[in-house]
Amino acid sequence: MNIKKKLLLPPFCFEITTNSHLVAENLQKIYQFSDWSSTKPADYQLSLQHANGIRRFLKPQAQFKADQQEPFQPMLATQAYAMLEWGMNWCIASHEMQFVVIHSAVLAKDNKAILFPAPPGSGKSTLTAYLAFQGWRLLSDEMALIIPHTRTVQPFVRPICLKNRSIELARSWFPNATFSSVATHTHKGDVVHLSPPADSWHAATLPAEIVAVVFPRYTAETELEIYQLNQAQSFMQLASNAFNYGVIGSEGFETLTSLIAQVPGFEVCYNNVAEVANFLEEELL
């Protein structure tokens, strides 16, 4: 089988080709609220193909391609869906230069958005999952798209990428939510993608204004400790999580310095997501 489908994920449109049942099923499940019959022209052609022929039996492999480019080593066939999600991120990060793209989650309440930039290991995705199902709408899990010279985030709604222990946590909190199949033994460990609630999907074209930047840091021993960062610290941490900030020249610099001059930055050490949610709702919104 080989399916080719167009998936509208505002602000982009992807044409996805795959011969993997696993990928096709997960796509249908995770993106059930998305527009699968858009007539818009596809911005990017992505494919996730199982290897054919003899390789299929010796060592089942899946390969991601963005048109003709193969940015990743092949992965195991069972990891194919996760590979497609990472491939989508790669595609946007390497081609989209008209947003300031930050490696960050973005969630909003009443169109007031908080940026959660975070390197791997900070527990950001567990927090993101919690907030998304507690009345916050998800604008993005991994890639914040900031419109240059503004504080405005353009949503790019995608599933939340959970790893290892956060998978059990999220399943225990939200047993009825839509989870993808588990990709085991990836370089990040076990990986699952969690689709945010319907409200997030329905608001996928609605921008929001950033009101704060929060750097989450999961620490087992600390329930909740909040440090307000000064502007220079805030800026440097934000810039180090920016994908294309160096490429787009002064536009990126001006956008981020402006942003930091207008909104506060915090480092939050926590082991209790509910406490973080309280802090965000009471102090920042």
Next chain:
Amino acid sequence: MASHQLIVDLFIDPKRALTLDDDTWVPVILVLRHQQLLARFSYQFRGAGVFSRLSSYAQHHLRNAEIIADKQYRQIELEAAELTMLLSSINVTPVFLKGAAYALQPHLKPGAGRTFSDIDVLVPKKDIPYIEQQLALFGYLGEPISDYDQHYFRNWTHEIPPICHHGRGTVLDIHHNLVPLVSGRAPQIAAFEKHVIKTKSGYAVLDLPAITLHSLMHLFFNEVFKHAFRDLTDLHLLFTDFSEDDWTQIIKLSAETGFMFELMLAVRYCQKILGTRIPPWVCQQLEPIAPNAVRLWLLDFIFSYTLRPNHPLVSSKRQKIANFFAFVRGHYLKMPLPILFWHLMMKSFFAVRDAIFGKHHFNPKNSANR
């Protein structure tokens, strides 16, 4: 479905872009992106005054490519400055070649929107060990490649393996000649040395006739035709700025270095495919160089296909066959027959191994997006 001819037509007459609907733009954007031509075409559309009237879909992708190309363009000056400074302390003046050389000379048309994955420089062969050492001190390190490829690079071609700046990721290709020594046709570098000039900012590059000759030698000696169409458009843009004296110089240099045949091919195919205007007296001078009708037919067959935009969307079976011929011819040009067979045998073993187990299984290099 975009045909290769549409892409060619858009280059020759950018105003045609106004007639395209989004369904036609989708494959055009794909092919141009794959051929590293999005930014160049974007600037052509701007030059023709049509960019702002294109659909928002087209403008979006064209503009993305411009931003990336602009970044490279800005950066090359800094890279060139650092490299020139580092090598001056060991009395070596690197001569910048190809894409980097275009970008260092803003008055040259191929510079606008041209991207390049590596920075190519020409240096004296005897200085290469010192250059490698000096660059290593400043963070330029060799990339991990297989032993066989190391051997191939050092002994058989005109390049040492690429070296990479660990911090910035800039890749340097250091050449000591313009064509592999082993082919027996490597030009006397001294002939090219007479054509080294300094840019306004003081970087060493080849003058217009020499940079053009090198470019066409590179294209018609290439074994990989992935960027052949782009390279052809480079030549077109260079030729359109030629003065009478430039033509005289290039004919002379090509005769001196033994590459008149390649010059003849370049002129022939620029005219045929892109409609480049070549002065009639130049064509007359090159006419005797053309081979007999049969060989010319074969060359026309190979090049009319391999010089086209290359992408599964626009490639036909005939193009694949032509590419194969060109590949063999490319190898043949570079090496004497016995060495070629050994090389092809080794490469085909690897090709067979890769086809069974997947390209990345054994290759120490990371899957490179270059």
Next chain:
Amino acid sequence: MLKPHFTYKSFADNSGTVFFNVVTGETIAVELTPETLAAILTGLTEISPESDMYDSLSKVLTLPRTHFKPS
């Protein structure tokens, strides 16, 4: 004197100044208020080579070589 291609922003909370190279994307933060920066740029204040800031600042500014202390 600011070196070529560098731009900067001093934050209003006096937490420092960040310099950005528009060509390479290199970003350097220095604990410097706008007033001190202005004083350095106009030559009213000098930075000692021993100071922590000297190395970072010399990447973005051409500093006058005044405090040369022979060892």
